[in-house]
Each structure stands twice: as structure tokens, then as C-alpha cells.
Amino acid sequence: MRRSSLFVVAIACIVAPALACAQTRERRDAASSAIATAPAVQPEAVAALERMSAYLRGLKQFGLHADTTIDLVTDDEQKLQFPGTLDYKVRAPDRLYIGMKTDRKERELFYDGKTLTVYGPRNKLYAQTPAPPTIAALLGAAEDRYGIELPLADLFLWGTAKAPTSSLRSAAYVGPARIDGSVTDQYAFRQDGVDWQIWIEAGDKPLPRRLVITTTADPAQPQYASTLTWNTNAKVRDADFAFVPPKDAHRIEFVEVDVVATQEGSR
Template sequence: MMRSLPLSAVLAVTMAMAAIPAGAQQTPPAVDPAAVKALDDMSAYLRTVKTFEVEALTATDDVLDDGQTDQSTGRTIIVAQMPNRLFAETTSDRMSRTYVYDGKTFTLSARRAGYYATVPAPPTVRELADVLSDKYDLEIPLADLFLWGAPGWSHGELTSAIDLGPAVIDGTTCQHYAFRQAGLDWQVWIQKGDFPLPRKLVITTTDDEARPRHAAVYRWNLAPSVNDAAFAFTPPKGANRIILATVAQ
């Protein structure tokens, strides 16, 4: 058996990066207000981006029963028209999945296995993320990019926030920040200039002695050429439709 970086860890970072309150006062001494503001600016900017394509190269640690780590790598492509169109495809050495959302229905396809499932969906991508998590125990790939502004987190969760200085990710000049909260250390590299996009994210689970990590490097296209056909699902030849099981089931 293996234990992976828990979804709760990713969502905790998502909420932390999404809900930094503007003008927060009484910041703990270990938390640099400038680092917190950088997160706030990034999340505010991402909420203004309506159409985009992003590629993510990922590496995720699984932990074996004897404590040894097993890393898997993958690639995810997302095309989105906010608030209600999404196409995502993720491939790794272990699986391949396609996610299609047209504002009315959501389809999950496992092309290699020859199966797909389609269910009714809510009217926005952000609501879809909640439904998939709560009802089906599924996560939209790169869900953090769609959940900025989620309620329920305050900057008081952070025990450390520091600016590590400039860095270059894929030829793009960024500022490198590191944060710490209960059970998690995480880092984000934010593009400098007028387009404060996240270019890299690393999450380390610190309450597991193996300290498994998840890392993603993002490559952005803010002006993709897309139309409604990009968000329409056509079953592959020979694919079988199945029922998407709910958490209760």
C-alpha cells in the first residue's frame, strides 16, 4: 500500500493562497506582510483571467509501507473559459484521464481503460469543484487555479511567510516565497510584473515523517484560440459508459 499527499493538504494551500485578507493587521512577527500581500495580489489577478490554457508538469511522492517514497510524474493540460467551460487532460506513467465540462454536464473519461461517465453539473467551475469533491470524492486537476477566494481561511493559519528573493522558472523572472502552517511547508514562485501568475508550486507534508512532496511547474497561455467544440465530449470508439459512484455509494 501507498499513502499519497492528501487532497486536504492541497486544498489547505489553495485556501491559504486564496483568502489572504487585504489590509490585515497584527501580522505575527514571523510572517512577512509583503509575502502575504504577494499572495493576495496573485489570487486577485487570477480571478480576473477569464480564458486561459495552462500546462503543468507535476511530480508527486507516494509513501510505501516501509516509509520509502515512490515518485510519479505527470503532465496536465487545461483549457478554461470562466466561469463555465473546462477541458482538462492529465497523463502520467500510471493513468490517463480527461475531464470535460460545458456548463451543464461533466464527463470523466478513462481512455486507456475504455470507460467514461457523465453527470449533471452546476453552472460554474468553482461550484463544480465543490460538487466533485463532496459528492464524488474527485478533484479537478490543478484545482487551486479555480478556487482563489475560497472562504474559511485567515492569515492567522500561517506560522511563517518569507520572501526568498528572485528566481527564474522556465526563463520567466519570478519572486520566490516560502510559507509554513500546521502540517505543511509550501513554496510558490510568482511571475514578476503586470501578470503575477504562479509559475511553480511545491507542497511538503510535514506531519508525515517521510515528508512527501508535490511539485508543479506551470506554463501559461492567456490568449488561447478556443470555441465551444473544445468543451464538447465525444465518446471514443468502443468506450463504455458507466455510472459515476457517489461518496455515499
């Protein structure tokens, strides 16, 4: 059963104190009013995105932990939500480690500038393939060739030609907010098929602290949400990006997207 945001607010009015409910309405109405009366693409919102992007492009290495939730929609359009975590180690331009954990699966991705390895610690299976010489090139190659879409890939695309601000249909400043105790500014953006919100840390380190992506091209409008904890002083080593298979691990082969499509088409 789908329930609108107005339904949620109505229920909150029943179970919450009247003052709290009134404040919720005021915040919602203020945000709606601010967006409705502003230009479709607010220059200050685009400028904030560009400033954040430039700061991210300037980071030479970092660690990142993310608490995530993702919506999956069943065949009968019931929306299910699954929590998880991500851990990143990055050294630009050609070193990347990602650890992904949910209750359903666990994956590790290693990239050392030459080889991409994906490892499943639970089933002790791994696959390897030669990789392009930069993280930016890896993102496209992994998706195009193997259908691997790296989580939080936008972190490496903002501020590049692959994520132009000209694709924004709307961009708006929502207001200040606190994320894990940090003061941030919340912005809302729209592109074809996608609505997304981002909370950018205030001050001289404009890091993204929270990201919510809504797929509007799907009638169920599933969401992906991630709260980000940064360590821009993280110490990383070459060994962090080099995969050494455990003795009981078994290698399998990557299957290219074209091969999968051909096999499915022949059924």
C-alpha cells in the first residue's frame, strides 16, 4: 500500500505533540515556498554544487564510511528497504578500495591502477580483469563492460564533463540542517528521471554529508540514501588496494554484459 507524505504527516499529528506537528508543517511549508518562488535553477545552488565538486577533485586521498539504505521494489510494487554500509579508501588518481556490507551480501572491490578485483568474502569467490589507468576511466569501463555500477560513483564524477550542471532541470536551496552534529546546507536537484538531495557541510570543507536519490522514472520511486562520514587525513598504503586471495578462495571469470544479453536473447 502506498501512502503519501501528507498521510505520514497526518499520522504524526495524531501521535506527536501539537507543537511538534506544527513545527513539522512550518518546515515543510517553508521549504516548499522557498522552492516554488525561486527560479527553477537557482545560481546559488549550482554554485554550491560546483564548490563542493572542486573541493572533492582536490582531495588526493581519503577514507569514507557510509551508512546506506536502498529501496527494492517487488513485482507487485511493494517497496522494501535494506540497510548497509560502505567503506572507501581512495588515493587519486588510480587507487580504490570499496567494502560493501548488507544483511544479504558482502563484497570487496580492489583497484590498483592495473587490475580490478571483486571478491565475495562469504562465498570465497573472486574475479579479476585488467583495468584502465584511472578511477574515472574505471567507472565507465566497469559499468559498460560488466554492468558493475560502483556505489557513490558521483563522488568521482561531480566537477567533470561526465556530470555537467547543464543537465539540471531544477536546483534549489532548501535550508540549513544538522547531519551527525555537523552544520550543513540542504539542496534539491532534478534531472531527467532522477530527483536528488544533498547536504553539504558549511565552512571551508564543503564535503557532501548526506545524499538521497529518488528514481522518478520508476512509478514506485525507489530511493537510495547515504549518510557520509569523512576522513580526509586517512593514511593509505599500496597494500590497501592490492588483493591477495585467501588460500581457500576460488577464482571465477567476469561475464561481459554483451555475453549476458546474448544468452538471455537466445532463451
